[in-house]
Amino acid sequence: MARYSAFSIFRNALSGQKNWRRAWRAAEPKPAYDVIVVGGGGHGLATAFYLAENHGIRNVAVLEKGYVGGGNVGRNTTVIRSNYLLDGNTQFYEFSVKLWEGLSRALNFNVMFSQRGQIVTAHSADQLDTFSHRANIMRLNGIDADILDRDAVRRLVPYLDFSETARFPIHGAILQGRAGTARHDAVAWGYARAADGHGVDIIQNCEVTGFVRNGERIVGVETSKGRIGAGKVGLAVAGHTSLLAAEAGLELPIESHVLQAFVTEPLKPLVDHVVAYGADHFYVSQSDKGGLVFGGNLDGYNSYAQRGNLGVVREVAEAAIALMPCISRVRLLRHWGGVMDMTPDASPIICPTPIEGLYLNGGWCYGGFKATPASGWCFAHMLATGKPHPLTAAYALDRFRTGHTLDEAGAGPSAWLQ
Amino acid sequence: MLRIDCPCCGPRDHDEFRYGGDASAVRPAHDDPDPEAWYRYVYVRKNPAGLHREFWQHVTGCRQWLVIERDTRNHAIASVGFTRNMPA
Ligand SMILES: Cc1cc2nc3c(=O)[nH]c(=O)nc-3n(C[C@H](O)[C@H](O)[C@H](O)COP(=O)(O)OP(=O)(O)OC[C@H]3O[C@@H](n4cnc5c(N)ncnc54)[C@H](O)[C@@H]3O)c2cc1C
Ligand SMILES: [Zn+2]
Numbered sequence: 001m002a003r004y005s006a007f008s009i010f011r012n013a014l015s016g017q018k019n020w021r022r023a024w025r026a027a028e029p030k031p032a033y034d035v036i037v038v039g040g041g042g043h044g045l046a047t048a049f050y051l052a053e054n055h056g057i058r059n060v061a062v063l064e065k066g067y068v069g070g071g072n073v074g075r076n077t078t079v080i081r082s083n084y085l086l087d088g089n090t091q092f093y094e095f096s097v098k099l100w101e102g103l104s105r106a107l108n109f110n111v112m113f114s115q116r117g118q119i120v121t122a123h124s125a126d127q128l129d130t131f132s133h134r135a136n137i138m139r140l141n142g143i144d145a146d147i148l149d150r151d152a153v154r155r156l157v158p159y160l161d162f163s164e165t166a167r168f169p170i171h172g173a174i175l176q177g178r179a180g181t182a183r184h185d186a187v188a189w190g191y192a193r194a195a196d197g198h199g200v201d202i203i204q205n206c207e208v209t210g211f212v213r214n215g216e217r218i219v220g221v222e223t224s225k226g227r228i229g230a231g232k233v234g235l236a237v238a239g240h241t242s243l244l245a246a247e248a249g250l251e252l253p254i255e256s257h258v259l260q261a262f263v264t265e266p267l268k269p270l271v272d273h274v275v276a277y278g279a280d281h282f283y284v285s286q287s288d289k290g291g292l293v294f295g296g297n298l299d300g301y302n303s304y305a306q307r308g309n310l311g312v313v314r315e316v317a318e319a320a321i322a323l324m325p326c327i328s329r330v331r332l333l334r335h336w337g338g339v340m341d342m343t344p345d346a347s348p349i350i351c352p353t354p355i356e357g358l359y360l361n362g363g364w365c366y367g368g369f370k371a372t373p374a375s376g377w378c379f380a381h382m383l384a385t386g387k388p389h390p391l392t393a394a395y396a397l398d399r400f401r402t403g404h405t406l407d408e409a410g411a412g413p414s415a416w417l418q
Numbered sequence: 419m420l421r422i423d424c425p426c427c428g429p430r431d432h433d434e435f436r437y438g439g440d441a442s443a444v445r446p447a448h449d450d451p452d453p454e455a456w457y458r459y460v461y462v463r464k465n466p467a468g469l470h471r472e473f474w475q476h477v478t479g480c481r482q483w484l485v486i487e488r489d490t491r492n493h494a495i496a497s498v499g500f501t502r503n504m505p506a
Contacts, residue, residue: 242465253461255440256490301437302490304467309493310419311433344461400461401453413460416437 001197003108023189024196027203032229033061035383036221037236038208038244040064042073042184042369043361044236045191045202046376047383049107052198054377055384060200062192063223065207069188072238073369075338077261077295079274079283080370081118081179082143085134086406088394089347090141095391096374097143097178103373109190111182116285118179118274119148119157121323123168127278131174138176146175157275159326167322168279179274181285187372210247211358218248218357234359234383236375239339240304241349241362248355252362253344253400255415258299258337259366260308262316265331266290275323282319292327294320298366299337300416308337340365342415347406350379350395351388359383360397365418420488423498426480438473440464441485441504467491473501 002008002021012020035051037044040062051057064070080100082093104110122128128147135145153173154162160170192202203225212220212227220229237244242254267290276283284294296316299309313335321328343349343363348371350361361379364371378389388396399405411417420432440463446455464470470490475483483501488494 242463243467251458251462252465253463255463255465256467301488302440302465302470302472303493304491305493309432311431401457414439415463416439 001193023193024202027061027201029061029203029206029223029225029228030201032220033201034059034231035234036060036228036230036232037062037234038221039071039236039238040068040188040192040202040204041071041236041238042187042191042372043238043364043375043379044234045188045195046372047234047236047361047379048200048202049191049195049198050377050380051383052195052200054380057384058199060195061228062195062200062202063206063208063221063228064202064204065224067204068192068202069185072338072340072364073188073372074185075261075336076184076369077283077285077293078181078184078369079118079179079285080113080182081176081274082370083118083120083134083138083145083174083176083179084408085137086408088406089408090137090143092374092378092391092394093370094141094143095377096371099373099377100182100370101178103182103190107190107194109186109193111186111190112288113180113182115178115180116273117175117177118276119153119173119175120276121153121160121170121278122172122174123279124171128172131172135174144176144178146177148173148175157273159270160275160323161325173278181274184369191376208244216356218355230357232357232359232383234361234379236361236379238362238364238368239341241341241360245353245360245362248353248358250353250355252349252397254341254349254363255302256304256339257301257342257416258303258305258308259295259340260299260312260316260335260337261293261295262313262335263287263333264292264327265333267292267330277319277323280319280322282316282323284320284324291333292330298342298416304339306337306339308335340368342418344400344413344415344418345405345407346409346411346418348375348395349397350375350382350392351397352382352386353397420493420495422474422484422486422495424476424479424482424484425498425500426482427476430476430479432474434476434478435474436477438475438483441471441473441501469496
């Protein structure tokens with residue numbers, strides 16, 4: 001793999017930019033692989049990369065039914081943070097943020113990780129208390145967290161509604177300075193290129209439709225490009241996990257729901273941080289092109305339609321204007337939806353399955369982009385060793401049977417309320 | 419936008435309704451001691467890509483609970499009925 005550098009830019013400039021090599025090969029399937037990862041999203045590609053990089057397993061294929069980056073990895077609002085509350089989540093997401101901090105270098109690809117800080121506003125004294133509780137837990141885990149009073153919030157983000165008539169007055173906020181955003185397409189492309197550099201076959205337009213068994217054991221997959229053998233199969237098909245697992249005979253506590261994202265016309269720099277509204281569901285950051293990128297609630301009923309409905313557009317716009325009245329006249333350019341796995345506690349499921357040879361990485365809900373590096377790292381560990389990585393031990397499927405759910409939102413067992 | 423044809427109130431915007439999830443989950447008997455049955459009832463869902471039988475309540479209308487068959491790929495609604503008339 002030719003490395004990208006200032007020198008390579010210069011050299012390619014001299015030959016009219018005509019000699020850049022493609023970022024990864026257009027591979028066709030071999031008869032069999034040591035490991036097949038199903039799903040060419042961020043998590044699947046990261047898994048393949050770390051299988052090669054950390055475990056030396058290079059006879060690996062990533063099978064993607066569409067094109068790399070066409071799923072949630074290219075549809076999300078790119079927020080990365082580790083301000084979680086519950087044991088299990090806290091450590092896992094912080095490990096991920098640490099990987100993000102070195103990712104561009106590790107992949108030799110600029111993923112544009114920007115640690116601009118995330119501010120979540122608090123709208124009552126009680127809410128600020130719960131944020132202090134969260135900040136204490138974060139700090140005990142070595143994660144940066146600051147509690148801001150109203151004046152401090154106002155100095156940082158003066159464009160929020162601090163008027164007498166604010167719908168929900170701002171009491172303060174919690175700030176994680178190391179949180180931020182990354183360029184989501186670059187994450188997919190960077191992992192794809194780096195995995196390919198290690199010899200991993202990335203096979204696009206290859207849908208997995210079923211499994212090949214030898215007795216009870218899974219020894220391969222049926223695909224739109226024919227049958228492919230595999231020592232182990234890992235599923236990383238965010239949004240479609242229960243459909244594929246059903247082909248293997250597994251029933252899962254997962255529903256598929258649509259989440260929408262929104263982008264406005266480009267503006268001059270306004271929003272320096274990621275800002276989240278503590279009184280409703282709305283969060284916003286500004287892209288390098290100037291568009292405000294924001295999101296809100298799920299559409300709220302099972303859906304495999306990769307597009308959203310207008311009810312949520314209105315709700316999100318209402319929340320946006322309650323927090324940031326200054327954007328009420330800004331035009332919305334685009335909105336789209338992504339199909340996500342929703343688990344009943346909004347935490348992922350990463351575990352070996354009862355079926356030999358089949359491993360599961362799913363249930364990512366609306367917060368799995370930030371998890372991409374850690375998810376790939378830990379899933380690669382599981383595929384290489386057969387055992388869960390300690391950082392994902394809490395994400396076992398049997399937690400729903402044993403009562404050890406990780407319900408950050410405290411919303412109970414209804415996926416669409418999470 | 420979904421339009422739900424409430425058998426009580428007529429066609430209404432789905433914003434008037436509250437979603438109640440998979441209508442195929444069967445509640446075990448009150449005294450069923452099998453934890454597996456309860457696990458399945460509380461957590462396991464069908465989640466098909468296609469026709470889905472699901473609960474909706476017409477909260478800002480007649481407040482009836484409805485069972486709707488909806489295609490999860492395109493939101494086309496095949497049938498709407500009262501939950502109380504649902505075959506057991
Ligand atoms: C609108 C929106 C906003 C979001 N915002 C954030 C955010 O700000 N921060 C955050 O952390 N997370 C966010 N998320 C969640 C995050 O995007 C996902 O949790 C995460 O990207 C999922 O992992 P992935 O990248 O591997 O999934 P995907 O990119 O969806 O990868 C799964 C791949 O599997 C493929 N596939 C499916 N079935 C098959 C099959 N049978 N055979 C072969 N391939 C198959 C799909 O085509 C897809 O490419 C958001 C999600 C959405 C939709
Ligand atoms: Zn009605």
